[in-house]
Amino acid sequence: MSDLPSSSGARRPYATRSLTELLASMRFAIALLTVICIASVIGTVLKQHEPAANYVNQFGPFWAELFLALKLNAVYSAWWFLLILAFLVVSTSLCIARHAPKYLADIRNYKENIREKSLQAFHHKAQADLAGEAPEAAARRIGQMLASVGWKVRLQQRETATGAGWMVAAKAGAANKIGYIAAHSAIVLICLGGLLDGDLIVRAQMWFGGKTPYAGGGLISEVKPEHRLSERNPTFRGNLVVAEGTQSATAILSQSDGVLLQELPFAVELKKFIVEHYSTGMPKLFASEIVIHDKATGEVTPARVEVNHPASYKGIEIYQSSFDDGGSHVRLRARPMVPGAREFEVEGTIGGATQLTHTGTGEALTLEYAALRVLNVENFGDTGGTSGADVRKVDLRQSIESRLGAGNKTVTRRELRNVGPSVTYKLRDAAGQAREFHNFMLPVDTGDGQPMYMLGVRETPAEPFRYLRVPVDHEGGLDGFLRMRLALADPAQREQAVRRYAAVAVDGARPELAAQLAQSALRALTLYAGERDAQGRMHGGLQAISDFMETNVPEAERERAGEVLVRILNGALFELAQMTREQAGLPPLPSDAQTQAFMTQAVLSLSDAQLYPAPMVFELRDFEQVQASVFQVARAPGKNVVYLGCTLLILGIFAMLYVRERRVWVWLAPQDAGTHATMALSTNRKTLDGGREFARLSGQLLGSHPHGGSA
CATH class of the missing domain: 3.30.310 (TATA-Binding Protein)
Structure with missing residues (x-):
C-alpha cells in the first residue's frame, strides 16, 4: 500500500507562499507607510524624551501612563516603530526581488517575436x-x-x-523601469539607514549585552560599567554638556527609564562660549571655541562649532545644540516676609543646594539653585491699563500685557526692554515637596512711574509663574515694603499707627470722635492684616474687608461705606509706613506723587503678600556667570546610506514620472x-x-x- 502525502506538509508551502504574497503586496507596504506617518505625526506633536513628571502634569496620570506604556514619549526608538521599519524593509525587499528580474529581463527584451496580427x-x-x-x-x-x-x-x-x-x-x-527599481531600493536604503542610526543597535546592546539605563544621580565617574557604552559603539546620538574652562568625554543618551553613558574616544574642552542676541532677547548666534583632546594619541585639535556648522573628529560629528548654565555662582539675601524670620545671606552654584532651617517653626528646608538668567526682554510698548497685581493669578506676561497690550497686537507700539537678571530657586520641605520661585534682580518700571520688584512663584513646573509686585521705596529697595509687612503683623504697631492716624485726622478738641475713628481704623487694619482660619489658611487683605462689608453693611450703603473704609485704611497704612521709617532712622515720607504711587501699590501688594507661600524672599545680590555649551555628538554611519537612498529616490521618481517607455x-x-x-x-x-x-x-x-x- 503506497504512502499518501502529508496534508500538513502540503499546507506549509501554501502558507509560506501566502505569507510571502502578503509581505510583498503593495497594500501591506502602504499600510506600513500609513502607520509610520501617523507615528511620525505623534512624534512631532508630542514632546519626546521629556521627564515622566512632565507628561503627568500635562495629560494626567492615566494618559501619561498609557503614553509611557506605548512608548509615545520616544516614538522613533520604540520597539514597535523599529519593528514596523523592519517589516517595511522586508516587504519592499521582497517586492524588489519578485519584480526586478522581470523588469530587467523586459529591459533587455526587444520583443521582436510579436506577430503581425x-x-x-x-x-x-x-x-x-x-x-x-x-x-x-x-x-x-x-x-x-x-x-x-x-x-x-x-x-x-x-x-x-x-x-x-x-x-x-x-x-x-527603459529608464522608466530602472526608476521603479531605484525608488523601491531607495525606500529600503532609507529605512536601513534609519534603523542603523536609530536606537536599534543601542537597544540590541541592552537586550543582549547586559546594558541597563541608569536612573540615579551623582558623579559620572561613579556610574557602573553596565550603564556605559563602549567607545567602539558603531552608532549613537547623545548630548554632551561642557562648562567653560572644563572638558568632558562622556555623552548622555536619554532613555525612557533613565540614561546610558557613551564613552567618547576624545575629550571636548570648552575654551569660550559666544552668544549674541536680537533686540527681542532671542539668541541670534551661539558658538563654541573648543579643543579636542585625543585619548589615544594625546593630539590637541582646536575647532569652532556653530549652529549648522559642526566639527568632525574620527567619524563623530559634534553639533552645537544649545547652551545652558555651567554652574554660575550666585549670592542671595534672605528677606523676611513673616515675623520671626531673620535676614541672612547665602551663596551657592546653579544646580547645587543649601540646607536651611525655618526660624519660626524649626522646619528643615532645602534651598535649590535652579537657574540664572542674565537677559530678560519684555515688551513695554504702551502705557495704558490699571495698577495692581494679584499673586494668585498674575504672571509677568499677563501683568505687562494687561498694562501695555499684547505684543502680537500690531496696532500697539512695541518697545522691547531688558529688565535685567533673574534667579530661579526652589524651597523644598522635609517631606520633599517643593515650590519654585523666580525673582528679578532689578525693579521693573512698567511705565506708570512706580518701579516694582517681581517675585514669582508656582507650585509645579506645568504652571506659569504668578508674580507678586512689590513697590520700590524711596531708597530704591525692598526695605520700605518689608518693614510695613512686618509691622502690619504686629498688633501693638497697628494700634499705635491707628492712634497717630486718628490724632492727625480729627481735631484734638473732639476726643470722642477721635476715639470712634481709632476704633473703626483698628477694626479695618486688623481685618486687613488677616488671621488664619481653622484650616490654617490666611484670610485678610482687601478680600477680608470686602467680605466683612457684604456681611455687615446693607447693599444700598456699601459703596459709600466702602469709600470711607478704604480712605481710613489708606490713612492708617500711611502712618504705619511713617512709623517704620522713624524706627529705621529715616526721614518721613514727603507728600508728593512718588509717595502716593508707592502707597497705592503698597496697599495692593500688602494684600496679595498674605498669599505668598514662603516665610522669606531670596533677593539676588550678585552673581558670577559661567556658561555651558550643549553639544550633540553623533556617530551616524547610516547617514551616507540615507543620502544614497534619497538620491536614488529622487532619480527613481523622476524616471517614473518623466521618462516614457x-x-x-x-x-x-x-x-x-x-x-x-x-x-x-x-x-x-x-x-x-x-x-x-x-x-x-x-x-x-x-x-x-x-x-x-x-x-
Whole structure:
C-alpha cells in the first residue's frame, strides 16, 4: 500500500507562499507607510524624551501612563516603530526581488517575436506600401533611422508564404523601469539607514549585552560599567554638556527609564562660549571655541562649532545644540516676609543646594539653585491699563500685557526692554515637596512711574509663574515694603499707627470722635492684616474687608461705606509706613506723587503678600556667570546610506514620472514590386506627445502618406 502525502506538509508551502504574497503586496507596504506617518505625526506633536513628571502634569496620570506604556514619549526608538521599519524593509525587499528580474529581463527584451496580427490591436498603428524597395533594404534603412535618433534596434528575418519578411523592433525609455527599481531600493536604503542610526543597535546592546539605563544621580565617574557604552559603539546620538574652562568625554543618551553613558574616544574642552542676541532677547548666534583632546594619541585639535556648522573628529560629528548654565555662582539675601524670620545671606552654584532651617517653626528646608538668567526682554510698548497685581493669578506676561497690550497686537507700539537678571530657586520641605520661585534682580518700571520688584512663584513646573509686585521705596529697595509687612503683623504697631492716624485726622478738641475713628481704623487694619482660619489658611487683605462689608453693611450703603473704609485704611497704612521709617532712622515720607504711587501699590501688594507661600524672599545680590555649551555628538554611519537612498529616490521618481517607455515595431512583408509595411507603437502612458511622436515617426519611416494612423 503506497504512502499518501502529508496534508500538513502540503499546507506549509501554501502558507509560506501566502505569507510571502502578503509581505510583498503593495497594500501591506502602504499600510506600513500609513502607520509610520501617523507615528511620525505623534512624534512631532508630542514632546519626546521629556521627564515622566512632565507628561503627568500635562495629560494626567492615566494618559501619561498609557503614553509611557506605548512608548509615545520616544516614538522613533520604540520597539514597535523599529519593528514596523523592519517589516517595511522586508516587504519592499521582497517586492524588489519578485519584480526586478522581470523588469530587467523586459529591459533587455526587444520583443521582436510579436506577430503581425498583434500589431493591428495597438492604439498607434499605421500601414504603407513601399514601392520599389525590398524588405531587407527597407528594414536596414528604418533601423538606421531609428538608431540615429536614440532608439535601440534589433532586426529579425522571418520566412513567410510570399518570401522573406523582416521585423524591425526598437525600444527607448527603459529608464522608466530602472526608476521603479531605484525608488523601491531607495525606500529600503532609507529605512536601513534609519534603523542603523536609530536606537536599534543601542537597544540590541541592552537586550543582549547586559546594558541597563541608569536612573540615579551623582558623579559620572561613579556610574557602573553596565550603564556605559563602549567607545567602539558603531552608532549613537547623545548630548554632551561642557562648562567653560572644563572638558568632558562622556555623552548622555536619554532613555525612557533613565540614561546610558557613551564613552567618547576624545575629550571636548570648552575654551569660550559666544552668544549674541536680537533686540527681542532671542539668541541670534551661539558658538563654541573648543579643543579636542585625543585619548589615544594625546593630539590637541582646536575647532569652532556653530549652529549648522559642526566639527568632525574620527567619524563623530559634534553639533552645537544649545547652551545652558555651567554652574554660575550666585549670592542671595534672605528677606523676611513673616515675623520671626531673620535676614541672612547665602551663596551657592546653579544646580547645587543649601540646607536651611525655618526660624519660626524649626522646619528643615532645602534651598535649590535652579537657574540664572542674565537677559530678560519684555515688551513695554504702551502705557495704558490699571495698577495692581494679584499673586494668585498674575504672571509677568499677563501683568505687562494687561498694562501695555499684547505684543502680537500690531496696532500697539512695541518697545522691547531688558529688565535685567533673574534667579530661579526652589524651597523644598522635609517631606520633599517643593515650590519654585523666580525673582528679578532689578525693579521693573512698567511705565506708570512706580518701579516694582517681581517675585514669582508656582507650585509645579506645568504652571506659569504668578508674580507678586512689590513697590520700590524711596531708597530704591525692598526695605520700605518689608518693614510695613512686618509691622502690619504686629498688633501693638497697628494700634499705635491707628492712634497717630486718628490724632492727625480729627481735631484734638473732639476726643470722642477721635476715639470712634481709632476704633473703626483698628477694626479695618486688623481685618486687613488677616488671621488664619481653622484650616490654617490666611484670610485678610482687601478680600477680608470686602467680605466683612457684604456681611455687615446693607447693599444700598456699601459703596459709600466702602469709600470711607478704604480712605481710613489708606490713612492708617500711611502712618504705619511713617512709623517704620522713624524706627529705621529715616526721614518721613514727603507728600508728593512718588509717595502716593508707592502707597497705592503698597496697599495692593500688602494684600496679595498674605498669599505668598514662603516665610522669606531670596533677593539676588550678585552673581558670577559661567556658561555651558550643549553639544550633540553623533556617530551616524547610516547617514551616507540615507543620502544614497534619497538620491536614488529622487532619480527613481523622476524616471517614473518623466521618462516614457516606448516600443516601435515595423513588419516589412514582400509584395508585388515592393514591400508592405505595418507599424505600431506602444507606450506606458497615453499622452498627446505619444500621438505626435508616432505621427512624426510613421511619416519619416514609412513615407509621407502612411495610412491607418492612431486608432
